[in-house]
Amino acid sequence: MNSPVLIPYQSFISIDRSSEVSVYMQISNQLINAIQRGFLPFGTKLPGTRTFSKLLEVHRNTIVSVYEELLAQGWIEIFPNKGTFVIGQEKNTTTVQVFKQNNLENYPKQTGFSFKSSNILDNPFEHSDCDYIFNDGTPDIRLTQVDQYSGIYSSILKRKAHKIGQYNSDGSEFFKQHLSEYLNLSRGLPISKNNLLITRSTEMSMYIVSEILLSKNDTVIVGELSYFSVNMIFQRTGVNIRTVSIDQEGINVQEVRKICEQQKIRMLYLTPHHHYPTTVALSAKRRLELLHLSQEFGFVILEDDYDYDFHYDKSPILPLASADTKGMVIYIGSFGKLLAPGFRTGFIVAPENLMVEMRKYLGIIDRQGDILMEHVLGEMIAEGEINRYLKKSLKIYKERRDHFASLLKHHLDDFIDFKIPSGGLAFWTEWKISVNLMQLSKKCARNNVFIPKTLLYQNRNLTAMRLGFGNFTIDEMEKAVGILSENVEDMLIADKMQ
Known part of the structure; x- marks a missing residue:
């Protein structure tokens, strides 16, 4: 030895x-x-x-x-x-x-075995240290009353301490009961708690739905411009994605029918309240036509109502799911989006027989959930706190929307076309001039304004940006739009000098 x-x-x-x-x-x-x-x-x-x-x-x-x-x-x-x-x-x-x-x-740098890897799920999100960062329409967490939520959480923790070891893998029954009643009153969904699945996020909801309903080589229809994160989930499943055009009334129903007449369609993915990314609302006529088409051709409508709570000028349009009598629509949404990130949750609404399978998947990937947080949200509904906070926040976001519109009009009117959205936290801007958006984004970043590539839409026929305003104060948006405008003008001057 x-x-x-x-x-x-x-x-x-x-x-x-x-x-x-x-x-x-x-x-x-x-x-x-x-x-x-x-x-x-x-x-x-x-x-x-x-x-x-x-x-x-x-x-x-x-x-x-x-x-x-x-x-x-x-x-x-x-x-x-x-x-x-x-x-x-x-x-x-x-x-x-x-x-x-x-x-x-030193931990091993590589595995000693092979495994499947995919660039489909590469993280598309970018980060920056710039002071002014545009996003695709997220709330301002600085408006949230974290101390109040924490107080409710602490109170529940003390009152429910003896029950912490007892939980339902489907989530808090208390929260589901109050959320079902809330969705019934606010969104016209005639559901019970048995039609609800509580998830951590919209993306988790999408993943569960795709795992259960989609198989390799199925065909899914989405808008020509659609939510990139959902498309990544679909592609990971191995489905064939067909796109249809979007106009001022939403998704083109005639194109949907034409595809259905050519081949079997498994699913149609929609964001009808405010289409992502263009923010247009699906017209009432097309809503009814799509419901009839789904019944005629037997495809699932996956309705993603990602920002239903954000509406300013009139009452929001009720979801397709509220008019579905044949069980063809799966409704996905989020609750508490106006609250701090840790106080938000996702949910799925569907007929009870599908819920049985969904609960099986949820039991595998998130068996315990966050029962205490769900109790907090349930009490906020029961005590009317969520409605009071929503009303207060919407007033602020409406002021920001209107001011953002005036800034775009003042600084960029010669360069872009846009319509003031009736809801949501973002503007869809289409450019009237020839400009390389990637170059513009890089130039802005050097001047303390960050515009992620996920907000840029540019091809042979389109040059557009989705610009969120909800995360900016009035002063911040003035500086951000001012810098954006200055960089556009600098690029145009440089082009003329070449």
């Missing part, structure tokens, strides 16, 4: 005396690491406590504690008058591997 002094312990034991972990535990953990990886084979004789303490420049009692720890964990055995040995059969090893400094601390 190799002599203990031949093993280069200093090359793989590194002591950090500023660490909160005791020195003897640092040494113990690194020795265990070495044994597990085969650098100290079974049967290896370890140095005596005096020799090892001098080698590592620590007190002898530290090494005594190290050996006691290794002995307690079953990694070594100590024989009087013989020494300390790594547990196992001694091997006829005459050479010892030469180690690089700290190589035992």
Whole structure:
């Protein structure tokens, strides 16, 4: 067996005396690491406590504690008058591997096995340190009353403490009951809690629906311009995606019918309240036509109502699901989008027989959920707090929408066309001039305004941006739009000089 002094312990034991972990535990953990990886084979004789303490420049009692720890964990055995040995059969090893400094601390950079990888699910979102960041229409979390929500959460935690160990894998029955009543009154959905599945997000809802309803080579129809995240989920499932055009009344129903007459369609994905990204609302006539088409050709309508709560000028249009009598529509939405991120949740509305399968999938990927948070949301509905907060917030967002429209008109009227959206937190802007949006985005980023590529829509026939305003204060949006305008003008001047 190799002599203990031949093993280069200093090359793989590194002591950090500023660490909160005791020195003897640092040494113990690194020795265990070495044994597990085969650098100290079974049967290896370890140095005596005096020799090892001098080698590592620590007190002898530290090494005594190290050996006691290794002995307690079953990694070594100590024989009087013989020494300390790594547990196992001694091997006829005459050479010892030469180690690089700290190589035992480096986690493997690659797996030792193959696995499926896909660029379909690559994260499309970008981040920036710019002071002014446009998004696709998200609320301003600075408006949320976190202290109030935290108070409700704390109160529930104390009152429900004895029930924490008891949970329903389908979520809080209390929350589902109140949410079903809320959706009945606010969105005309004649449902009970048995028609609800609570999820963490819209994306989780989409994933569960696609796993249950879609198979490889199914055909799904989406708008020519559609939500990229949902398209990624569909593509991951292996379906064939067909696109149809969008106009001022929403998705083109005649094109949908034409595709249905040519081939079997499994699903139609819609954002009818405010189409993503163009913000147009699907007309009442087309809503009825699509419901009839789904019954005639047997395809599922997946209705994504991602920003139903945000409407300003008139009452919101009721979902397609509210008029569905044949069970052809699956309705996906979010609750608490105006609240802080940790207080939001997603949900799916569907007939009870489909709910049975959905609960199976939810039980696999999110069995426990967040029962306490769901109780908070349920109490906010029951006490009317969500309606009061919604009313207060919508007043602020309407002021921001109107001011943002005036800024676009003042600074960019010569460059873009847009319509003031009746709801939502974003504008759809189509450019009247020839401009490279990617170059414009990079130029703006150098001047402290970030426009992610997910907001840019440019091809041979279209140059457009989806610009969110909800996350900006009045002062912030003035600066952001001003910088955007200045950079557009600079690019036009540079083009003329070339």
